[in-house]
Amino acid sequence: METQSLTAKNIHVHYGEKEAIKGVSLDFAPREVTALIGPSGCGKSTFLRSLNRMNDTIDNARVTGEIWIDGENINEPGVDVVLLRQKIGMVWQRPNPFHKSIYENIAFGPRYHGIKNKKQLDHIVEDCLRKAALWDETKDRLHNSALALSGGQQQRLCIARSIAVKPKVILMDEPASALDPVSTAKVEELISELKQDYTIVIVTHNMHQAARVSDKTAFFYMGKVVEYDRTEKIFTNPSEKATDDYISGRFG
Amino acid sequence: MERPAVKDNHMEQQGNRARKVVKPHVVEEWVGKVYTAICILVLVVTIGAIVYFVSSRGLTTFIKDGVSLSGLLGGLKWDPEADIPLYGALPFIFGSFSTSLLAALIAAPLGVCAAVFMTQIMPGIGKRILQPVIELLAGIPSVVFGFVGLSVIVPALRSIFPGQGIGIAAGAIVLSLMILPTITTIATDALAGLSAGLKEGSYALGATRWQTIYRIVIPTTLPALLTGVVLGMSRAFGEALAVQMVIGNSPHIPHSLFESASTLTSVITLDMGNTVMGSAHNNALWSLALILLAMTFVFVFVVRFLERRKNR
Ligand SMILES: Nc1ncnc2c1ncn2[C@@H]1O[C@H](COP(=O)(O)OP(=O)(O)OP(=O)(O)O)[C@@H](O)[C@H]1O
Numbered sequence: 001m002e003t004q005s006l007t008a009k010n011i012h013v014h015y016g017e018k019e020a021i022k023g024v025s026l027d028f029a030p031r032e033v034t035a036l037i038g039p040s041g042c043g044k045s046t047f048l049r050s051l052n053r054m055n056d057t058i059d060n061a062r063v064t065g066e067i068w069i070d071g072e073n074i075n076e077p078g079v080d081v082v083l084l085r086q087k088i089g090m091v092w093q094r095p096n097p098f099h100k101s102i103y104e105n106i107a108f109g110p111r112y113h114g115i116k117n118k119k120q121l122d123h124i125v126e127d128c129l130r131k132a133a134l135w136d137e138t139k140d141r142l143h144n145s146a147l148a149l150s151g152g153q154q155q156r157l158c159i160a161r162s163i164a165v166k167p168k169v170i171l172m173d174e175p176a177s178a179l180d181p182v183s184t185a186k187v188e189e190l191i192s193e194l195k196q197d198y199t200i201v202i203v204t205h206n207m208h209q210a211a212r213v214s215d216k217t218a219f220f221y222m223g224k225v226v227e228y229d230r231t232e233k234i235f236t237n238p239s240e241k242a243t244d245d246y247i248s249g250r251f252g
Numbered sequence: 253m254e255r256p257a258v259k260d261n262h263m264e265q266q267g268n269r270a271r272k273v274v275k276p277h278v279v280e281e282w283v284g285k286v287y288t289a290i291c292i293l294v295l296v297v298t299i300g301a302i303v304y305f306v307s308s309r310g311l312t313t314f315i316k317d318g319v320s321l322s323g324l325l326g327g328l329k330w331d332p333e334a335d336i337p338l339y340g341a342l343p344f345i346f347g348s349f350s351t352s353l354l355a356a357l358i359a360a361p362l363g364v365c366a367a368v369f370m371t372q373i374m375p376g377i378g379k380r381i382l383q384p385v386i387e388l389l390a391g392i393p394s395v396v397f398g399f400v401g402l403s404v405i406v407p408a409l410r411s412i413f414p415g416q417g418i419g420i421a422a423g424a425i426v427l428s429l430m431i432l433p434t435i436t437t438i439a440t441d442a443l444a445g446l447s448a449g450l451k452e453g454s455y456a457l458g459a460t461r462w463q464t465i466y467r468i469v470i471p472t473t474l475p476a477l478l479t480g481v482v483l484g485m486s487r488a489f490g491e492a493l494a495v496q497m498v499i500g501n502s503p504h505i506p507h508s509l510f511e512s513a514s515t516l517t518s519v520i521t522l523d524m525g526n527t528v529m530g531s532a533h534n535n536a537l538w539s540l541a542l543i544l545l546a547m548t549f550v551f552v553f554v555v556r557f558l559e560r561r562k563n564r
């Protein structure tokens with residue numbers, strides 16, 4: 001059996017009284033892309049955010065269950081969320097570059113984690129920008145404001161920023177849904193590249209995108225996983241009727 | 253030219269009606285335009301009149317009374333009723349700048365920290381308890397601040413430091429209390445308006461809450477925070493009554509923070525009633541008012557500049 005790089009066991013998420021995730025267990029294999037699909041409001045973002053304890057920042061959210069990474073259950077009170085979030089990076093739907101230069105956006109995370117050496121930082125910045133296929137577009141203006149980049153470039157910068165702290169897993173919540181087709185294609189290409197080094201979990205509403213980039217797909221419905229299988233299987237021959245209805249657009 | 257009758261019937265009817273009765277929405281549009289235009293006109297005329305009045309009076313000192321600009325701005329001695337009147341306003345300019353700068357230095361960290369606490373750390377308590385308290389502070393009349401300054405701050409300073417307790421330090425402390433609400437309110441708005449995505453981005457990289465606050469939240473909102481500080485300073489610069497009650501009002505540059513001094517505003521309010529309109533002394537006071545007005549413009553420009561940086 002292959003060792004899993006990230007395992008969620010029986011996750012429940014409550015917002016106050018309301019249960020948004022009702023017992024989800026998923027394994028994410030190393031160097032694979034897993035797509036989370038499902039209708040709006042079914043809890044994909046909520047689940048994704050519980051994987052790196054991002055729901056801690058929401059006052060009334062309560063997450064129970066186990067999340068295992070590197071042989072450690074990170075969904076426990078005593079866990080150092082700083083170290084954990086270094087291991088599990090995140091990218092959002094709307095690009096959220098800091099109001100700083102391109103260089104500083106990338107150097108930001110490594111600085112937190114104690115890297116002060118200028119040469120080392122230079123190296124990390126170049127490396128991450130190359131990996132995000134952004135180096136050629138930005139190498140002449142590393143010290144200009146990141147806000148001057150286009151939306152697609154900003155998103156790739158946010159991806160570059162997240163890999164600068166050397167995570168094992170990258171969580172992406174609809175990373176391309178605010179982008180134009182060309183930028184979307186670039187981001188998808190980038191995901192396929194990054195998959196060689198990282199475990200990627202991506203939420204998407206775009207069925208074609210899920211089919212193109214992912215190895216496995218989980219179909220969420222009303223806070224539960226209805227079906228989780230290899231992507232080809234889900235898209236060609238799903239076992240559940242609900243999955244079939246959803247991916248063929250016959251839903252609701 | 254004949255038009256196709258059926259098709260344009262409707263339009264023609266409307267056109268006919270429009271010629272007889274003016275349509276209601278057109279009337280509304282006009283009423284709105286005229287009303288707002290009148291309001292703007294009143295504002296512009298008022299401001300223009302004030303600027304004109306202050307400038308014409310203030311400039312008379314230089315034109316008619318033969319005082320030089322450098323003499324006024326740089327002169328150390330203020331004695332308008334002497335046989336050879338002296339119009340040196342530097343002690344007042346110094347007093348105004350030092351009290352308002354010191355007040356901003358005291359109030360800025362307090363106000364920004366209070367805003368951070370209210371928006372980032374305990375939003376619940378902040379909104380329900382602290383914000384109303386600070387708004388209350390903003391509503392207290394300046395004479396009350398002056399009175400509190402006189403009966404609490406001045407004696408306290410007197411018992412701790414050498415001197416009478418009155419002076420720049422007492423003025424600055426009273427002013428800092430008065431401008432605290434301005435700085436806090438503007439900072440709170442700026443911090444609350446920061447997009448949640450930026451903070452999450454920082455948390456997701458493994459930053460702690462404090463790192464996020466001082467590396468992301470504060471730098472991103474800095475122009476807005478500074479706008480609050482500058483607005484607070486301009487309020488301090490223009491405040492007369494409360495300062496006048498605690499500063500001592502002697503027309504010298506003090507040797508310490510605990511020695512009697514004066515500000516531009518305090519000397520104007522104290523002397524204005526004792527002078528004859530059109531006299532050299534009276535005109536000199538208008539010149540001081542002109543300096544205040546010029547400083548106000550400077551503050552406005554600084555704020556404008558900061559706003560531009562904020563929207564970058
Ligand atoms: N901060 C919150 N407080 C309370 N309820 C929330 C909060 N965030 C999400 N929810 C609720 O939890 C449920 C799941 O929301 P979630 O954002 O995870 O859905 P989603 O699958 O990501 O939807 P979408 O595809 O539209 O992004 C929804 O019913 C939503 O109303």
Ligand SMILES: [Mg+2]
Nearest residue numbers: 044045046173
């Ligand atoms: Mg979502």
